[in-house]
Amino acid sequence: MSVQSDIGLRFNVNVYFKDPLVAKSNPAAKIDVNFEVPWEPGISDGPTSARFAVVDYDSSTGKLEEPARWDEKTSTFLSPGGLDLNSNRGRSSPQFRQISVWATVQHTLDFFEGGRGLGRRIEWGFDGNRLLLVPTAGYGENAYYDRMSKSLQFYWFMSDDGRVNTCESSDIVNHEFGHAVLDGLRPYYYDSILTETGAFHEFMGDLTALLMAFRNNAFRKIIVDQSKGDLADAKLLASLAEQFGKAVNDQPYLRTALNEKKMSEVANANSHTMSQVLTGSVFDVMIALLDVRKARELDRKKANPTRRLASLDQLFWYTIDHMQMCAIQPLDFLPPCDVTFRDYALAILRGEKITNPVDPDGFREAIFEAFLKREILTEADRAVLDPTPVFTRLDLAVFHSIDDISASRGGAYRFLDDNRRGLLIPPTADLMVADIARARKLTTEGRQQSDQIVLQYIWKEEVALSGAEFGKFNGERTAMHCGATIVLDQNGNLIHWSRKPGTEVLGTDDLRKAERVEGLARRSRFLKDLADRIRLGMIGDSQFSPLGVLARAIPPYEVSHRDGLLTFGMAPHFNLNHDDDQEVGGRQWQISS
Numbered sequence: 001m002s003v004q005s006d007i008g009l010r011f012n013v014n015v016y017f018k019d020p021l022v023a024k025s026n027p028a029a030k031i032d033v034n035f036e037v038p039w040e041p042g043i044s045d046g047p048t049s050a051r052f053a054v055v056d057y058d059s060s061t062g063k064l065e066e067p068a069r070w071d072e073k074t075s076t077f078l079s080p081g082g083l084d085l086n087s088n089r090g091r092s093s094p095q096f097r098q099i100s101v102w103a104t105v106q107h108t109l110d111f112f113e114g115g116r117g118l119g120r121r122i123e124w125g126f127d128g129n130r131l132l133l134v135p136t137a138g139y140g141e142n143a144y145y146d147r148m149s150k151s152l153q154f155y156w157f158m159s160d161d162g163r164v165n166t167c168e169s170s171d172i173v174n175h176e177f178g179h180a181v182l183d184g185l186r187p188y189y190y191d192s193i194l195t196e197t198g199a200f201h202e203f204m205g206d207l208t209a210l211l212m213a214f215r216n217n218a219f220r221k222i223i224v225d226q227s228k229g230d231l232a233d234a235k236l237l238a239s240l241a242e243q244f245g246k247a248v249n250d251q252p253y254l255r256t257a258l259n260e261k262k263m264s265e266v267a268n269a270n271s272h273t274m275s276q277v278l279t280g281s282v283f284d285v286m287i288a289l290l291d292v293r294k295a296r297e298l299d300r301k302k303a304n305p306t307r308r309l310a311s312l313d314q315l316f317w318y319t320i321d322h323m324q325m326c327a328i329q330p331l332d333f334l335p336p337c338d339v340t341f342r343d344y345a346l347a348i349l350r351g352e353k354i355t356n357p358v359d360p361d362g363f364r365e366a367i368f369e370a371f372l373k374r375e376i377l378t379e380a381d382r383a384v385l386d387p388t389p390v391f392t393r394l395d396l397a398v399f400h401s402i403d404d405i406s407a408s409r410g411g412a413y414r415f416l417d418d419n420r421r422g423l424l425i426p427p428t429a430d431l432m433v434a435d436i437a438r439a440r441k442l443t444t445e446g447r448q449q450s451d452q453i454v455l456q457y458i459w460k461e462e463v464a465l466s467g468a469e470f471g472k473f474n475g476e477r478t479a480m481h482c483g484a485t486i487v488l489d490q491n492g493n494l495i496h497w498s499r500k501p502g503t504e505v506l507g508t509d510d511l512r513k514a515e516r517v518e519g520l521a522r523r524s525r526f527l528k529d530l531a532d533r534i535r536l537g538m539i540g541d542s543q544f545s546p547l548g549v550l551a552r553a554i555p556p557y558e559v560s561h562r563d564g565l566l567t568f569g570m571a572p573h574f575n576l577n578h579d580d581d582q583e584v585g586g587r588q589w590q591i592s593s
Helices: 002-006 020-025 094-113 170-185 187-191 195-214 217-227 242-249 271-303 312-333 341-355 363-373 379-385 402-407 409-418 468-473 510-535
Strands: 010-012 036-038 052-054 069-071 076-078 131-134 143-146 151-154 156-159 162-165 432-439 452-464 477-488 494-500 539-541 557-562 565-570 573-575
Touching: 036 094, 052 094, 076 094, 094 131, 094 151, 094 170, 094 195, 143 170, 151 170, 170 187, 170 195, 170 312, 187 195, 187 477, 187 565, 195 271, 195 312, 195 341, 195 565, 217 312, 271 312, 271 341, 271 363, 312 341, 312 477, 312 494, 341 363, 341 379, 341 494, 363 379, 402 409, 402 432, 402 452, 409 432, 409 452, 452 510, 468 510, 477 510
Parallel strands: 052 131, 131 151, 477 565, 539 557
Antiparallel strands: 010 036, 069 076, 143 151, 143 573, 156 162, 432 452, 452 477, 477 494, 557 565
């Protein structure tokens, strides 16, 4: 990084470590003066870059703020009056908020697309290449990602301590950006009505906030010093959106990774509450990985008393780096629709086996136990720890070269269509390639992994809505999404295959029987969850405000007509409030207070 800075490929932008409240209560974690973002040739006023554009419009006042000015000679942003926005005086200006939001997401996207992340470019879940950033979208206690207006919206409000700008919290910015990233990677999650899929979206927001806090060297040192190596007591690191939580809920955080929730305790909870189980699980995994490293160092010391032990700071950094990679890289292994927490846990274990097949330290066992404790995995899943070949070959009828498959969606479709039986795809299904991408990822040691060709495919299975439980939709027809994500290496070896089957699976062998059983269970759950949403008055007609920021009453689930069928799914926004499930069924839904 320092070399890139020296030659101008990165430049400095000051941002808050966490948010203004943390800065006030913990001066050591105030302003990150070493925060750097990648340089691009097209950076301009706004800030505007290849993937982002700031539009500072306040819908509550109708005011459009002047943009921050880009000084190409010094690679710095200035206020309209020429003030350096990295200076102390510059931090009180609207333009500081503009560059803070932009720099935060620019930095985070750079991580996601790098080799220690997904190792490829990420597309958005909407048409277009720039995500709009609105630092002061209006008055309200909220912030959200909105697919329809292609934007991240950040509100402001007054608290007892003065004005709170949600855009100044790196946690909130990264949380909302996490939604945008996941929507780009798996856009069909929007078409799910499962609470668990919505909860995974919320988890992805919290995970992004946590991991980006971990990546800050100075902040990580503060955590190590404060926690004395006991991450279970690292409240500063585990707490999200401190200022927002205190102002809105009168608690020291909006949500926290330090919780002990289990799946059985959140069966009827909303998606925000359910997401805490998975967020807590990932924090448990991080603690477990650190404990394994500590124990390994002590064993080495016993074997060689003269050996110098790695410092706690070093062990913490190795663990954070490991956690980031095993949490983010397996996102490519997730199914294209109706994701569950179990899908994610199995994807992490699979990714760990690929990068560390021998696993002499027992990392996979530690990860499994963390998910088992939270009831995300069960004892029946322990078979994933059994020794098996890392890679296998698919038994297919027609061979296609990996270059032909990865070259285009057309090439990928021919591969799928020619091998429907072997890939468990119904012969009459109207198959669609959702995405095809080629990723080049690194291991924790910085070694190049085998290329990963990530192929997502989808089809729809029609479902009749018959019964009084479906209310005004009784007698209509809708569709359940089915499909899979298949990941191959550059030699055509199977890396991972995550399926969401339908009920039409031809054949009598054990695999096809199991697929049909799973498909029937999926349809039963789909109909039950849909009936529950209808009963609670949670489904409304699709609504859209071109400006995004002006939308007020939006239900958590929407319905529209598409291709002669009813299409149900999540509303096209994700917000920080908890107005998204049974706890508030039947009320006027609001995305900002």
